[in-house]
Amino acid sequence: MVLFFQQLVNGIMLGAAYSLVALGLTLIYGILHIPNFAHGHKYMWAAFTSLFLVVNFHTNYWVSLFIAMIVLGLVGAGVERLVYRPLRNAPHVNSFIAAIGLLLFLESLSLIVWGADFRRFPSLYDKPIHIFGVAITLQRLLVIVAAALFIILLQLFIKRTWLGATIEAVAQNPEGAQLVGISIDRVSSLTFGIGTALAAAAATLIAPVFLVYPTMGSMPNLKAFVVIIIGGMGSIPGAVIGGFMLGLIEALGGGYISTDYKDLFAFGALVTFLTLRPMGLFGKEVR
Amino acid sequence: MGEILTVQGLTRHFGGLAAVTDLSFDVRAGEILSLIGPNGAGKTTVFNLITGTLLPTRGKVFFQDHEITGLRPHQTTSFGIARTFQTTSLFYDETVMDNLIVSYHCRTRMGLWDALFHTGRSRADERQSRQKAEEILELIGLQDRAWELARNIPQESQKRLALGLALVTEPKLLLLDEPTGGLTEEENISMMALIQRVRTRGITILLIEHKMKIVMNISDRIVVLNYGEKIADGSPQEVGNNSAVIEAYLGAGYAET
Amino acid sequence: MNWMGRKWLILTILVIAVIIPQVVTNKYYMNILIMSGIWSIVALSLNLILGYTGQVNLAHGAFFGIGAYASALLMLKLNMSFWFALPLAAAIAGFFGFLIGLPALRTRGSYFAIGTLCFNIIVTLIVDRWEGVTEGARGLMGIPGPGPIPLPWGSEITFKTMAAQYYLVLCFLILTIFVLRRIIQSLVGRTFRAIRGNEELAEAVGIHAMRTKILSFTVSCFFAGVGGVLYASYIGFLSPEITDYHVSFDALIYVMIGGVGTIVGPIIGTLLIVTIPETLHIAAEFRLLLYGLILIVMIIYLPRGIVGWVKDLKGKRRQEVAWEKS
Numbered sequence: 052m053v054l055f056f057q058q059l060v061n062g063i064m065l066g067a068a069y070s071l072v073a074l075g076l077t078l079i080y081g082i083l084h085i086p087n088f089a090h091g092h093k094y095m096w097a098a099f100t101s102l103f104l105v106v107n108f109h110t111n112y113w114v115s116l117f118i119a120m121i122v123l124g125l126v127g128a129g130v131e132r133l134v135y136r137p138l139r140n141a142p143h144v145n146s147f148i149a150a151i152g153l154l155l156f157l158e159s160l161s162l163i164v165w166g167a168d169f170r171r172f173p174s175l176y177d178k179p180i181h182i183f184g185v186a187i188t189l190q191r192l193l194v195i196v197a198a199a200l201f202i203i204l205l206q207l208f209i210k211r212t213w214l215g216a217t218i219e220a221v222a223q224n225p226e227g228a229q230l231v232g233i234s235i236d237r238v239s240s241l242t243f244g245i246g247t248a249l250a251a252a253a254a255t256l257i258a259p260v261f262l263v264y265p266t267m268g269s270m271p272n273l274k275a276f277v278v279i280i281i282g283g284m285g286s287i288p289g290a291v292i293g294g295f296m297l298g299l300i301e302a303l304g305g306g307y308i309s310t311d312y313k314d315l316f317a318f319g320a321l322v323t324f325l326t327l328r329p330m331g332l333f334g335k336e337v338r
Numbered sequence: 339m340g341e342i343l344t345v346q347g348l349t350r351h352f353g354g355l356a357a358v359t360d361l362s363f364d365v366r367a368g369e370i371l372s373l374i375g376p377n378g379a380g381k382t383t384v385f386n387l388i389t390g391t392l393l394p395t396r397g398k399v400f401f402q403d404h405e406i407t408g409l410r411p412h413q414t415t416s417f418g419i420a421r422t423f424q425t426t427s428l429f430y431d432e433t434v435m436d437n438l439i440v441s442y443h444c445r446t447r448m449g450l451w452d453a454l455f456h457t458g459r460s461r462a463d464e465r466q467s468r469q470k471a472e473e474i475l476e477l478i479g480l481q482d483r484a485w486e487l488a489r490n491i492p493q494e495s496q497k498r499l500a501l502g503l504a505l506v507t508e509p510k511l512l513l514l515d516e517p518t519g520g521l522t523e524e525e526n527i528s529m530m531a532l533i534q535r536v537r538t539r540g541i542t543i544l545l546i547e548h549k550m551k552i553v554m555n556i557s558d559r560i561v562v563l564n565y566g567e568k569i570a571d572g573s574p575q576e577v578g579n580n581s582a583v584i585e586a587y588l589g590a591g592y593a594e595t
Numbered sequence: 596m597n598w599m600g601r602k603w604l605i606l607t608i609l610v611i612a613v614i615i616p617q618v619v620t621n622k623y624y625m626n627i628l629i630m631s632g633i634w635s636i637v638a639l640s641l642n643l644i645l646g647y648t649g650q651v652n653l654a655h656g657a658f659f660g661i662g663a664y665a666s667a668l669l670m671l672k673l674n675m676s677f678w679f680a681l682p683l684a685a686a687i688a689g690f691f692g693f694l695i696g697l698p699a700l701r702t703r704g705s706y707f708a709i710g711t712l713c714f715n716i717i718v719t720l721i722v723d724r725w726e727g728v729t730e731g732a733r734g735l736m737g738i739p740g741p742g743p744i745p746l747p748w749g750s751e752i753t754f755k756t757m758a759a760q761y762y763l764v765l766c767f768l769i770l771t772i773f774v775l776r777r778i779i780q781s782l783v784g785r786t787f788r789a790i791r792g793n794e795e796l797a798e799a800v801g802i803h804a805m806r807t808k809i810l811s812f813t814v815s816c817f818f819a820g821v822g823g824v825l826y827a828s829y830i831g832f833l834s835p836e837i838t839d840y841h842v843s844f845d846a847l848i849y850v851m852i853g854g855v856g857t858i859v860g861p862i863i864g865t866l867l868i869v870t871i872p873e874t875l876h877i878a879a880e881f882r883l884l885l886y887g888l889i890l891i892v893m894i895i896y897l898p899r900g901i902v903g904w905v906k907d908l909k910g911k912r913r914q915e916v917a918w919e920k921s
Contacts, residue, residue: 086705086708086709134891134895137895138894138895141898143704143705144649144651144704144705144708145894145895145898147651147704147705147708148651148847148851148890148894149890149891149894149895151844151847151887151890152886152887152888152889152890152891152894153887153891154887155844155883155884155886155887155890156883156884156887156888156891157887158883158887159880159881159882159883159884159887160884162880163880163881163884273709273712273713273716276709277709277713280706280709314716314720315717315720318713318714318716318717319717321709321710321713322698322710322713322714322717325698325699325701325702325706325710326698326701329701329702329706389799391795391799410798411795411798411799412798412799412801412802412803412804415798415799415800415801416801420799420800421799423796423799427793427795427796427799428793428796429788429789429792429793429796430792430793431792432788432792436785436788439782439785440782440785440786440788440789440797440800440802441800441801443782443785443786443789443800443801443802444800444801444802445801446782448781448782448783449783450778450783450810450814452781453777453778453781453782453783453784454774454777454778456777460781460782463782464781464782467782503796503800504799504800506800507800507801
């Protein structure tokens with residue numbers, strides 16, 4: 052029973068992190084129809100950025116999270132401007148291949164700059180607390196709470212602000228949006244920036260729970276894609292529900308069935324969905 | 339019977355929206371039947387339902403007395419139904435000739451083995467593909483552009499080429515979706531002449547067209563759709579005098595060129 | 596370049612290729628050339644599904660690995676000779692390609708890319724964990740090279756020297772080029788290009804899209820398997836890394852930089868990328884950094900790769916040589 056609760060909490064925490072990363076991805080895909088395959092590697096860079104700040108400048112954890120979000124947000128916008136915008140009118144696959152190039156670039160840059168070592172992210176919140184007989188660190192709870200907060204903030208932003216409405220307009224009808232004077236370029240950069248910032252938040256939140264290392268982005272990257280395919284590419288509720296579903300499947304599957312094969316669950320789920328329902332839970336019908 | 343195509347109770351819903359409702363009509367062998375109606379009346383949807391690009395929610399489609407409802411596009415094409423698309427669809431990175439040659443594929447029989455070992459069958463198929471392509475190239479009048487890339491030829495030639503691709507598949511029924519879209523008055527006339535030439539080869543034609551002058555001149559019969567339902571069918575004279583039709587168009591129809 | 600000129604060029608290149616082992620005796624460079632040959636086969640096969648049929652397949656490493664492991668297990672556990680193991684292992688790789696293609700090719704574009712990538716990961720995981728069969732992370736060792744071929748006049752061809760192994764790989768490379776070229780230039784190849792160009796239109800003119808894609812994918816995986824078998828016999832040792840998706844990315848890089856959708860492109864891409872960084876002794880991390888950067892720059896400015904760029908410079912489109920011949 053204790054194991055169950057432990058894994059349940061883990062699952063929710065993982066789910067929260069996956070949701071946040073997937074949200075950024077689905078936002079980018081929903082608006083720009085770009086499969087940003089290098090998302091996980093910007094996530095990795097965010098973790099290193101905040102780690103760097105905390106370790107070398109002793110900045111407050113929350114401040115460094117905020118800074119990482121801004122820095123990576125700018126990086127995201129820059130990537131959109133330099134890499135994806137020139138490919139806007141090319142076939143889709145070209146963007147995907149560019150993303151692969153970007154992924155390789157970011158990963159090797161990280162290896163060169165930071166080295167291959169696995170690093171620990173020092174945290175103020177790693178004292179375990181006991182709830183219902185289960186020991187969890189405060190950090191894990193914080194991940195869940197902070198992620199939920201970000202998700203709510205994002206929803207409010209999209210639905211209640213003028214900027215959010217602009218983004219939705221571009222998502223639904225790019226030509227129409229242009230006709231009313233909305234700059235597709237600016238919206239694209241902004242969306243990319245926000246999406247990347249969300250991933251950066253997820254990275255900094257999760258980094259103290261696990262370790263920080265240059266290849267830490269590849270799995271979350273793939274899993275974020277699994278999430279948005281399951282949830283439906285471009286769907287915000289899909290990303291959230293898909294993220295939590297995946298987190299729970301992984302934690303419970305990993306805890307009860309096998310830790311060795313736990314990654315398989317994610318990919319097995321993906322293959323199943325691709326075969327049976329490629330548009331995901333909330334996506335649009337194809338034929 | 340003389341009916342080459344029969345559509346029975348054809349219905350298609352998209353979520354809550356009914357794009358086509360309970361549509362029934364026949365196309366007689368050898369005729370030119372025009373499908374007209376205001377924008378959004380569901381005409382292209384009907385084409386998609388016949389060729390198999392879309393599945394009907396209800397209803398059936400019969401081609402030469404065989405039911406073809408729900409068959410996929412490549413199947414309906416090999417049965418003898420070819421189509422063009424409202425937005426010209428071509429293999430843009432290939433030459434005009436290559437576009438035509440590959441469209442003969444459904445009439446060839448060679449497979450991977452034939453390709454690998456250069457069998458007699460593969461040579462025969464390649465020869466026939468080229469012959470058919472040259473024949474249609476001449477029919478559509480693009481001999482001078484045979485080796486140009488499809489993306490580089492002018493719009494009117496592209497429309498002709500799209501028609502050519504459909505013809506290479508040796509159809510018995512040809513579905514043309516706005517073949518004169520974006521063409522000038524002169525180009526309209528030569529496109530219509532081409533369509534007449536196609537008809538003399540014994541191919542039945544189902545035409546979606548907005549330009550009333552053309553429709554009235556070339557059609558043997560007309561079916562009128564509005565909001566996905568048939569509101570009239572008959573000869574051009576009958577349809578032209580039908581009050582429901584005139585109302586549907588609200589005056590924009592007959593005066594239009 | 597006209598037809599006759601091209602024939603002379605090919606002949607010259609062939610002659611150079613054949614002479615090389617007699618001139619180059621340095622083992623280090625011979626190794627690079629042999630590996631280039633093997634990777635060229637892999638790149639050429641990827642090009643069939645990617646360049647000619649337009650589907651971004653990121654599982655190529657998995658099929659390379661399946662071919663490699665299948666042949667190694669056939670030779671080690673069943674004592675099969677290399678000459679039987681090769682076609683059988685390649686067929687196994689092709690068969691898996693067929694199986695995976697059936698569900699995977701029902702998706703398109705990015706979905707297909709991600710789906711194949713996930714499949715690749717699943718394969719690597721299985722190879723890594725299924726220790727009973729594959730020895731897992733310890734790897735398979737002592738994979739035999741090709742056995743000797745007896746000659747009619749009593750002696751035999753052995754494959755112990757590097758030169759002999761080089762010729763073996765060269766022969767298979769030429770065979771691969773020949774077969775793939777045949778397919779690409781035939782009507783079957785035209786249907787591949789039709790799918791790449793406009794899948795909906797291809798279906799409208801009567802091409803069975805699914806069947807065509809599966810054919811392309813299966814053949815592509817078969818030859819990836821051939822590359823895998825040659826690799827296993829040459830290196831003599833296998834570990835799960837060779838099924839990893841980084842191998843798929845490598846193959847993608849060779850094809851994209853050399854020239855996607857051309858016959859020569861993947862070979863040139865492989866040669867450039869395998870040989871230049873080695874000769875310049877660039878460290879591994881920097882290589883990937885460069886590849887990533889080059890890939891980005893190329894896909895934006897030279898999407899048809901180096902060979903494509905050269906062709907565009909020449910300003911004319913390649914005509915079907917097969918038509919002139921027939």
